[in-house]
Amino acid sequence: MNNSTDVSKSVYVGNVDPRVTKEELYELFIQLGPVNKIRYPKDKVLQTYQGYAFIEFSKEKDLEYVLNLVSKTNNGNIMKLYDRWLRIRRTGDNNNS
Amino acid sequence: EAQWRKMIKDKVPGKLSTNLRTAMGLEDGQLPPWCMTMNEIGMPPAYAGMQVAGINWDISNLKDGTYAKVTNLPKIGNKNNKSQ
Numbered sequence: 640m641n642n643s644t645d646v647s648k649s650v651y652v653g654n655v656d657p658r659v660t661k662e663e664l665y666e667l668f669i670q671l672g673p674v675n676k677i678r679y680p681k682d683k684v685l686q687t688y689q690g691y692a693f694i695e696f697s698k699e700k701d702l703e704y705v706l707n708l709v710s711k712t713n714n715g716n717i718m719k720l721y722d723r724w725l726r727i728r729r730t731g732d733n734n735n736s
Numbered sequence: 737e738a739q740w741r742k743m744i745k746d747k748v749p750g751k752l753s754t755n756l757r758t759a760m761g762l763e764d765g766q767l768p769p770w771c772m773t774m775n776e777i778g779m780p781p782a783y784a785g786m787q788v789a790g791i792n793w794d795i796s797n798l799k800d801g802t803y804a805k806v807t808n809l810p811k812i813g814n815k816n817n818k819s820q
Contacts, residue, residue, distance in 0.1 A: 659759065666747045666756050671770065672780045673810055697810070700781050708780075712773040719769075720759045 644678050644695035646730045648702050652692045653726035655679075659688070667718055668694045671708060672701035693730060702729075749783055750804035757801060767803055782810050 652664070661679045668674050679692040696702045709717050709727045716724045747753075752760070752768065762768060771788050779786040787793035788804040797805070 662743055662747075663756050663759060665743050666753060667760075669747055670749050670752070670768065673782050697782060704777075704781050707777060708770055708773050711777060712770055717770050717773075719761060722761065 644676055644693045644730070648675070648697070648699055649693050649695040649730040650702065650705060651726075651728045651730045652694060653690065653728070654723050655688065655690050655692055655725060656721035656723050657688045657690065659720050661692075663720070664692055664694065667720075668696075668705075671705045673697035748809065749780075749806045750786070751802045753801060765798060767798065771803065784808075 655664075661677055664677055664679060665674055668677075673696060674694055675697050676695040677692060678695075680689050681687060682689055696705065705727075706729060709715055715727065717727065718725045752762070760768070767788070767790060771791060774780070774786075774788060775791045779788075783806045785808065786804055786806050789795050789798035789802075793805060797803075
């Protein structure tokens with residue numbers, strides 16, 4: 640079983656309200672580009688979502704478009720769920736908080 | 737995985753379910769926040785020819801959760817996907 644996402648095609652999404660479902664993330668992100676895969680981890684003990692997800696797009700150019708779109712919209716505030724702005728960043732990019 | 741295949745079948749770009757619109761706080765007749773930026777930088781590369789209501793598609797198409805139209809939708813979803 641392969642649970643990882645391809646870093647070169649994925650965004651990290653943080654500040655996700657635990658009420659958000661994987662289906663909602665899928666529906667939201669396909670608005671910006673085709674989604675291959677979503678990793679949305681749950682706490683093993685509590686069985687609640689941990690507040691972040693990785694969204695893998697179909698192609699690198701889809702990812703680049705999404706990052707560009709996010710950066711040019713309302714200071715990166717492009718998607719809000721349950722009154723929380725999703726934090727969308729390139730996967731593996733830790734210098735930008 | 738059956739659930740993933742169902743999602744791929746049910747969800748399309750250009751349409752937002754009532755459930756998701758509620759979670760987003762998006763009211764009837766309101767365009768999602770990314771539409772204006774799409775107008776500036778161009779439509780998603782995978783959705784060439786995407787038409788957005790009020791931008792390059794008649795505003796009257798903005799109803800029942802639909803805000804845009806994508807023709808020639810590429811095949812999406814990884815058939816080997818086993819994530820949960």
